[in-house]
Amino acid sequence: MDSDPIWDDAHDTTGTEPIWKKSRRVREGQVEINAVLATGTATDPDVTSDETTTITVDGQSITLEPSSTVLDGVAEADTNESVPALCSYQKDDRIGPRSACRTCMVESDEYGLIPSCSFPAREGMDIQTDTPTASETRDVNLDLVLGGHNLLCTTCGKNGRCELQEVSIENEVEHPRYGVVHDNEELEPIDESSPFIQIDRNKCILCNRCVEACNDVQVAGVLRMEGQAGDMRIGFQNGAETMMGSTCISCGHCVTVCPTGALVEQNLVEAATLPVPGFTHSNSVGKTMGEEYTSRPRRMTPMYTEEHTEAEPKIDEQTDSIWQYSDNE
Amino acid sequence: MAEDGSIGEGPIIRVSTSGKNRIRGREVLHAAREPTASIPIVEVGPTGIRELEPLILATYQGETAFYPQCSLMRVRDLVVALDDGSLPTKGAMAVTEHDPDTATLPTPDEGTFALGHRRVLDRSGWVVPANTHDYVASEDFLAATAADRADEWLSTLQDVSLRGRGRGDGACDTPVVDAWSTVQTVRDERESEPVVVVNANEADPNAEMDRLLLESNPLAVLDAALAVARIIGATNLLVYLNENEDLARDRVNEAAAELTNKVGADIPIEAIAGPNEYKAGEMTMAIEALEGNHRLEARLRPPFPTEEGLYGRPTLIHTPRTLAQIRSLFANGGDTIGTGSDPGTRLVTVVGDIETPLTLELPTDETLSVVKQAVDLDGRPKAACVGGVFGGVTRSLDVPIHMNALTAANLGTNGVVELFGQNRCMLSVVGNRASFAEKENCGRCFPCRGGTQQLASMLRDIYDGAFDAEKIRELLGTMRRSSICQFGQDAQRPVATAMNEFESEFRAHAEGYCPNDVCIQT
Ligand code: SF4
Ligand code: SF4
Ligand code: SF4
Ligand code: FES
Numbered sequence: 001m002d003s004d005p006i007w008d009d010a011h012d013t014t015g016t017e018p019i020w021k022k023s024r025r026v027r028e029g030q031v032e033i034n035a036v037l038a039t040g041t042a043t044d045p046d047v048t049s050d051e052t053t054t055i056t057v058d059g060q061s062i063t064l065e066p067s068s069t070v071l072d073g074v075a076e077a078d079t080n081e082s083v084p085a086l087c088s089y090q091k092d093d094r095i096g097p098r099s100a101c102r103t104c105m106v107e108s109d110e111y112g113l114i115p116s117c118s119f120p121a122r123e124g125m126d127i128q129t130d131t132p133t134a135s136e137t138r139d140v141n142l143d144l145v146l147g148g149h150n151l152l153c154t155t156c157g158k159n160g161r162c163e164l165q166e167v168s169i170e171n172e173v174e175h176p177r178y179g180v181v182h183d184n185e186e187l188e189p190i191d192e193s194s195p196f197i198q199i200d201r202n203k204c205i206l207c208n209r210c211v212e213a214c215n216d217v218q219v220a221g222v223l224r225m226e227g228q229a230g231d232m233r234i235g236f237q238n239g240a241e242t243m244m245g246s247t248c249i250s251c252g253h254c255v256t257v258c259p260t261g262a263l264v265e266q267n268l269v270e271a272a273t274l275p276v277p278g279f280t281h282s283n284s285v286g287k288t289m290g291e292e293y294t295s296r297p298r299r300m301t302p303m304y305t306e307e308h309t310e311a312e313p314k315i316d317e318q319t320d321s322i323w324q325y326s327d328n329e
Numbered sequence: 330m331a332e333d334g335s336i337g338e339g340p341i342i343r344v345s346t347s348g349k350n351r352i353r354g355r356e357v358l359h360a361a362r363e364p365t366a367s368i369p370i371v372e373v374g375p376t377g378i379r380e381l382e383p384l385i386l387a388t389y390q391g392e393t394a395f396y397p398q399c400s401l402m403r404v405r406d407l408v409v410a411l412d413d414g415s416l417p418t419k420g421a422m423a424v425t426e427h428d429p430d431t432a433t434l435p436t437p438d439e440g441t442f443a444l445g446h447r448r449v450l451d452r453s454g455w456v457v458p459a460n461t462h463d464y465v466a467s468e469d470f471l472a473a474t475a476a477d478r479a480d481e482w483l484s485t486l487q488d489v490s491l492r493g494r495g496r497g498d499g500a501c502d503t504p505v506v507d508a509w510s511t512v513q514t515v516r517d518e519r520e521s522e523p524v525v526v527v528n529a530n531e532a533d534p535n536a537e538m539d540r541l542l543l544e545s546n547p548l549a550v551l552d553a554a555l556a557v558a559r560i561i562g563a564t565n566l567l568v569y570l571n572e573n574e575d576l577a578r579d580r581v582n583e584a585a586a587e588l589t590n591k592v593g594a595d596i597p598i599e600a601i602a603g604p605n606e607y608k609a610g611e612m613t614m615a616i617e618a619l620e621g622n623h624r625l626e627a628r629l630r631p632p633f634p635t636e637e638g639l640y641g642r643p644t645l646i647h648t649p650r651t652l653a654q655i656r657s658l659f660a661n662g663g664d665t666i667g668t669g670s671d672p673g674t675r676l677v678t679v680v681g682d683i684e685t686p687l688t689l690e691l692p693t694d695e696t697l698s699v700v701k702q703a704v705d706l707d708g709r710p711k712a713a714c715v716g717g718v719f720g721g722v723t724r725s726l727d728v729p730i731h732m733n734a735l736t737a738a739n740l741g742t743n744g745v746v747e748l749f750g751q752n753r754c755m756l757s758v759v760g761n762r763a764s765f766a767e768k769e770n771c772g773r774c775f776p777c778r779g780g781t782q783q784l785a786s787m788l789r790d791i792y793d794g795a796f797d798a799e800k801i802r803e804l805l806g807t808m809r810r811s812s813i814c815q816f817g818q819d820a821q822r823p824v825a826t827a828m829n830e831f832e833s834e835f836r837a838h839a840e841g842y843c844p845n846d847v848c849i850q851t
Binding site: 042206 | 769779813
């Protein structure tokens with residue numbers, strides 16, 4: 001197969017589709033389907049190594065197979081300092097690295113401070129986890145993650161099985177320097193519309209694992225990233241406001257990969273919370289979306305069959321371009 | 330009209346405006362065409378000095394008179410006089426003598442035109458944009474000989490070590506030849522087809538440099554781009570524009586069609602407009618937009634776009650500014666000016682507390698203080714922000730404008746110098762930038778999304794008396810060191826530099842007053 005089938009007709013300008021209308025690139029090993037997956041996330045290059053490499057981490061020499069990142073080496077070594085690498089997902093290579101949290105920064109001799117989760121392992125790299133800059137950067141970034149989080153573990157369905165909680169304990173975070181989100185006014189309503197999955201965006205760390213699980217692994221094309229800057233959140237590709245309005249097939253994969261209490265199985269929502277009478281996770285936030293679910297749950301949301309996506313390219317079709325230009329000459 | 334271009338020996342009237350003053354320019358153009366006269370009247374691009382627009386250049390027998398902000402009545406009179414065989418000079422800001430058929434703007438020796446050195450702007454405001462006759466009036470298309478001279482040019486580039494210009498360039502501040510050779514290596518190793526992207530989507534309204542080049546001499550940019558594409562063996566050339574810049578877009582489309590006609594259509598040139606958003610100019614977000622994503626965020630790196638870019642192909646991204654330097658280097662047979670470590674010139678748009686922004690071209694060994702001669706500022710400027718929205722704040726303009734000096738002074742290289750008068754409040758200046766960053770980032774990484782939020786809120790807290798310089802500095806360092814893309818890496822710079830230079834002003838706000846009575850009225 002040609003390495004890049006999209007471009008087979010790149011030389012034939014008459015009657016070909018403009019470059020920006022071609023479908024997105026399909027990564028190796030990824031299922032190729034006809035549906036448009038509009039995940040709203042960037043198509044990252046392959047950030048792993050091409051060949052077997054040997055790197056040094058805190059003085060220990062580690063040999064890594066091809067397709068490795070520096071984090072693979074860090075994980076294998078007995079490091080001088082803990083490297084949270086919060087947003088990375090080491091279990092399934094079709095998920096991540098998203099490289100959003102930047103709590104995996106380490107010092108390298110040649111490239112300076114690098115995000116270990118998404119930096120290709122290169123022969124001879126010398127990595128240190130415990131330089132003052134590396135520790136400070138990881139530390140500040142972890143606090144930045146917590147600064148956008150509703151840290152109310154006692155009512156959270158992931159209490160005791162939450163990666164953010166685990167990492168924070170391990171790194172002895174006591175008072176995150178930027179605080180946490182505790183003001184109810186600032187909280188988003190909890191999406192209670194689905195009988196299977198509860199979404200609490202106030203706990204989401206935007207690690208993108210759910211979006212990848214839903215699109216790249218399940219090929220269900222339900223979840224996406226939407227918005228920019230502070231408004232960025234997980235949303236639905238069909239533009240629905242609630243999970244029940246989405247095309248979810250309730251496979252549960254997104255919940256399995258979610259590192260926080262942002263996605264929780266409905267029947268486990270209260271499993272780990274402290275038994276305070278009348279105090280639940282939903283009323284701790286105070287606002288919910290979606291009706292109380294009364295009829296018998298079905299496997300799919302009613303929207304499932306509808307093929308609809310809201311995701312339009314950023315560049316509109318009216319764009320002037322020279323093939324239009326040369327047409328009328 | 331002017332199918333043959335404007336370069337020749339006969340009398341001619343040129344009307345020069347930028348996209349910003351186009352409406353006024355068209356009025357003047359129409360007025361000029363009202364009298365029945367046989368002399369050509371052509372519309373040319375901007376010169377970079379916007380306060381003169383619409384600028385009339387009346388040329389007769391090797392003499393050109395400059396009439397700034399020309400009225401409709403005057404232009405009619407000029408046309409009639411010129412048609413009668415005389416060049417009126419009354420009321421002209423300058424009159425210059427030159428070769429009757431010169432292909433470059435005959436600039437006056439005095440005033441703003443005399444500042445700096447117009448090397449890439451040599452034809453801006455003089456040639457009819459996108460007109461190939463004018464373009465080849467004194468030299469041939471680079472693209473026409475690119476294939477034969479590839480080796481020669483590559484070694485020139487190697488010797489000269491020209492650096493990329495502008496935040497959207499794939500080789501920003503680094504030698505362009507390195508980017509070219511990476512693309513060539515990847516092409517050979519993976520047998521893939523390279524792409525050249527001209528990144529002209531600079532949504533910072535103050536950064537006029539790329540727009541100026543595309544509006545005034547689009548062929549120079551596209552010709553260089555096509556030459557580069559041929560040298561590195563690219564199969565596609567994309568020009569990525571800003572959706573709001575209609576004039577630049579029209580001229581690029583026209584120039585692309587002309588260029589294809591003249592030097593061949595082996596590499597299709599497509600002009601595509603992206604969103605008018607600051608972040609959309611970042612090199613990987615440009616690629617995301619070109620690939621048709623509905624939401625823009627930065628891609629991880631390394632590998633950089635030169636290795637894996639548009640649709641996974643090796644992608645060379647240059648701004649019009651870089652391409653103009655490349656053209657000027659090759660057109661001058663490899664000769665260049667400026668410092669050895671960062672040769673050539675830089676385009677600098679001067680904005681801020683002045684009436685009209687203007688763009689100068691300065692050799693890289695000149696210092697920024699030249700800009701003070703170009704503008705009318707009440708007294709000495711208090712400070713300047715150098716390098717665009719996320720540039721660095723400085724009290725001194727005594728900094729040479731090459732990369733090493735700018736970086737050493739913690740200033741930006743993105744070519745905008747914003748001057749601040751004595752009564753500006755520096756906290757509010759950088760506070761506004763922090764909140765711009767807080768709203769406009771792509772949202773992908775925490776040091777930038779969370780960092781700008783916390784930064785903006787810590788700056789707001791100063792007004793409530795809480796100023797913790799150490800805590801702010803710690804955050805700024807993390808943003809700079811660990812953000813994915815240049816947006817977050819640079820977003821901290823205005824605050825970092827302003828805090829160094831004006832810490833007492835920050836403290837004053839914490840104590841409840843604004844030394845300039847700007848944000849807290851006393
Ligand atoms: S449960 Fe729904 S949203 Fe989650 S991965 Fe499956 S289909 Fe996607
Ligand atoms: S919902 Fe969970 S998995 Fe999805 S982005 Fe948020 S934290 Fe990550
Ligand atoms: S630095 Fe800012 S703009 Fe760049 S990837 Fe991170 S969040 Fe996005
Ligand atoms: S683990 Fe590397 S950025 Fe989150």
